[in-house]
Each structure stands twice: as structure tokens, then as C-alpha cells.
Amino acid sequence: MLFWEVTLxxxxxxxxxxxxxxxxxxxxxxxxxxIAFGSMSKFKPLAFVTKVFVWxxxxxPLMLQIxxxxxxxxxxxxxxxxDRFPSVIVAFVINYACYFSEIYRGxxxxxxxxxxxxxxxxxxxxxxxxxxxxxxxxxxxxxxxxSNEVITLVKDTALARVISITEVLMAAELFASYGLIWPxxxxxxxxxxxVGLLTLLFGYFEKKLSYYKI
Numbered sequence: 001m002l003f004w005e006v007t008l009x010x011x012x013x014x015x016x017x018x019x020x021x022x023x024x025x026x027x028x029x030x031x032x033x034x035i036a037f038g039s040m041s042k043f044k045p046l047a048f049v050t051k052v053f054v055w056x057x058x059x060x061p062l063m064l065q066i067x068x069x070x071x072x073x074x075x076x077x078x079x080x081x082x083d084r085f086p087s088v089i090v091a092f093v094i095n096y097a098c099y100f101s102e103i104y105r106g107x108x109x110x111x112x113x114x115x116x117x118x119x120x121x122x123x124x125x126x127x128x129x130x131x132x133x134x135x136x137x138x139x140x141x142x143x144x145x146x147s148n149e150v151i152t153l154v155k156d157t158a159l160a161r162v163i164s165i166t167e168v169l170m171a172a173e174l175f176a177s178y179g180l181i182w183p184x185x186x187x188x189x190x191x192x193x194x195v196g197l198l199t200l201l202f203g204y205f206e207k208k209l210s211y212y213k214i
Contacts, residue, residue: 010186
């Protein structure tokens with residue numbers, strides 16, 4: 001009976017893990033593209049500010065960023081900040097958007113300039129060239145590094161426990177107060193299944209894009 005009680009408790013924690021994962025991806029993927037465009041902007045002040053922001057976010061641990069979002073508004077300005085779960089989402093979205101932006105930027109800049117010029121010679125607008133000619137090539141090139149970041153996100157969701165979000169790992173740690181250590185190791189099963197499903201999904205996408213050879 002104890003095994004099933006632990007399993008149900010971990011499944012309840014897995015709900016929060018999945019919510020953090022899904023919400024982060026939904027918001028960070030498009031935001032990362034906007035940040036990438038900012039860092040590649042020909043307007044130098046915008047490009048400089050964007051690159052400095054990305055440098056700061058990538059250089060500071062995600063755990064510290066969670067603390068900043070949750071505690072700093074109240075400590076410095078006396079404001080009521082975000083609640084615990086929104087604080088985690090804000091920190092995760094900003095952090096992963098910056099990492100995704102660098103992946104996007106690398107993929108976009110890897111496409112030869114001649115393809116843009118050829119599209120414009122054919123009378124296509126720059127936006128049409130990007131979405132109709134460049135985009136799928138970029139997707140093909142960034143799929144592997146993007147899959148690594150997405151898998152890392154699954155494991156990083158455990159950091160939500162630092163401000164008492166009861167995700168799957170914290171749900172297991174609660175049993176340690178009763179002298180039960182094995183639930184902590186049991187969480188590995190949940191993470192492995194989660195990552196395994198993502199690996200199969202990305203493998204499917206790679207096969208779908210295999211017609212395009214770089």
C-alpha cells in the first residue's frame with residue numbers, strides 16, 4: 001500500500017513539473033525568437049542592450065533568478081511580487097528564452113546571405129524570404145541543440161522547490177522526514193519516462209525533416 005501512496009504523491013508533484021515545462025516552452029520559444037531578432041538588429045543600441053541582457057541571464061544560475069523574481073520586488077521596493085508559481089514561470093521563461101535566442105541566432109546566421117538575396121531578386125519581401133525559404137532550414141539546423149535544452153528543462157523544473165513548489169522531486173523529499181529515502185530515487189523513473197518520450201518525439205521530427213540534407 002505504501003508504494004501506491006508514494007506513487008500517487010509523486011504523480012501529484014509531476015502535475016506541477018509538467019505545468020512548469022509546458023508553460024515555459026509555450027512562452028519561451030516565441031520570446032526567444034524576438035530576443036534573437038533584437039540581438040541581430042542593425043540598430044546598435046538595441047543589439048547591445050539585448051546581448052548584455054542575454055549575457056546576464058545566461059551567466060546567473062537559474063535558482064538565483066527564481067529568488068530574484070520572488071523576493072526582490074518586496075525587499076527593494078516594498079511591492080507585492082508574484083506568487084510562488086508565477087514567480088517560477090517568469091524566471092524559467094526569461095532564462096530559457098535567452099538560451100533559445102542564442103540557438104535561434106546561430107541557426108539564422110548559419111544560412112548563407114545569398115539565399116536572402118536570391119529571394120529578394122525574385123521579388124519576395126524580406127519577411128517572405130524568412131518564412132518561406134529560411135525558416136525550415138533553420139528548424140533543421142537547430143533541432144538537435146534545441147532538443148538538448150528542452151530535455152535540460154525537464155530536469156531544471158526541480159529547482160522550483162527552492163520556493164516551495166511541490167514538484168515531483170520535492171514531493172519525494174517530503175517522505176524523507178518520515179525516514180523514507182527510496183522515493184527520491186524513485187523519481188528517476190518519472191524523469192526517465194518523461195525524457196524518453198521527448199527523445200522519441202524529437203526523433204520523429206528529425207525523420208520528418210530528413211528529406212532536407214544540410
